[in-house]
Amino acid sequence: SQTIHQWPATLVQPVGSPLSLECTVEGTSNPNLYWYRQAAGRGLQLLFYSVGIGQISSEVPQNLSASRPQDRQFILSSKKLLLSDSGFYLCAWSVETQYFGPGTRLLVL
Amino acid sequence: AQTVTQSQPEMSVQEAETVTLSCTYDTSESDYYLFWYKQPPSRQMILVIRQEAYKQQNATENRFSVNFQKAAKSFSLKISDSQLGDAAMYFCAYRTRRDDKIIFGKGTRLHILP
Numbered sequence: 750s751q752t753i754h755q756w757p758a759t760l761v762q763p764v765g766s767p768l769s770l771e772c773t774v775e776g777t778s779n780p781n782l783y784w785y786r787q788a789a790g791r792g793l794q795l796l797f798y799s800v801g802i803g804q805i806s807s808e809v810p811q812n813l814s815a816s817r818p819q820d821r822q823f824i825l826s827s828k829k830l831l832l833s834d835s836g837f838y839l840c841a842w843s844v845e846t847q848y849f850g851p852g853t854r855l856l857v858l
Numbered sequence: 859a860q861t862v863t864q865s866q867p868e869m870s871v872q873e874a875e876t877v878t879l880s881c882t883y884d885t886s887e888s889d890y891y892l893f894w895y896k897q898p899p900s901r902q903m904i905l906v907i908r909q910e911a912y913k914q915q916n917a918t919e920n921r922f923s924v925n926f927q928k929a930a931k932s933f934s935l936k937i938s939d940s941q942l943g944d945a946a947m948y949f950c951a952y953r954t955r956r957d958d959k960i961i962f963g964k965g966t967r968l969h970i971l972p
Contacts, residue, residue: 791964800958851902852901
């Protein structure tokens, strides 16, 4: 069966520091991969998605970037975090249906 | 443009009762999928139920069922015998068969009253 992992589960970072969130999927090949952000009590905002290694589509211009160095690995990065980057970050994979990871809570202080 | 609308920001239901969450969508496509996701306090998104547009029969998963009205572009979720563990945010979502992205509604927060 397929599983999706995200780490870290929780992260507290100062403004201006770098960020790296990792997502890996097991049990499937060549999945579509997605990064979402969710502010408290709000809906999901699609940040990036990828249909293959090295293929990244950006939905919202911002100081975040994404990379897919391997088929089942998706990384969300920032060189310098902003206060507004705080939120809950969800990774998802899909073939037809999207399945989500457990999420990362990011607090930028 | 394709949109998903959940008109009820919050709802409450008595434990063991039945509740229906509404969802409408706008599309010009004929081949698509519809989903309901549940997000409990842990904030993990959990797939509740999925419906393929070409199937006329409404999907069911135990206590969860949908009323899919394709002509009306309506996709409501019925939860029977509500349990305390059903308390969560529920998101309706849509995607076409040919697209890689899912469009989510803004969610309905469901409270279960003991």
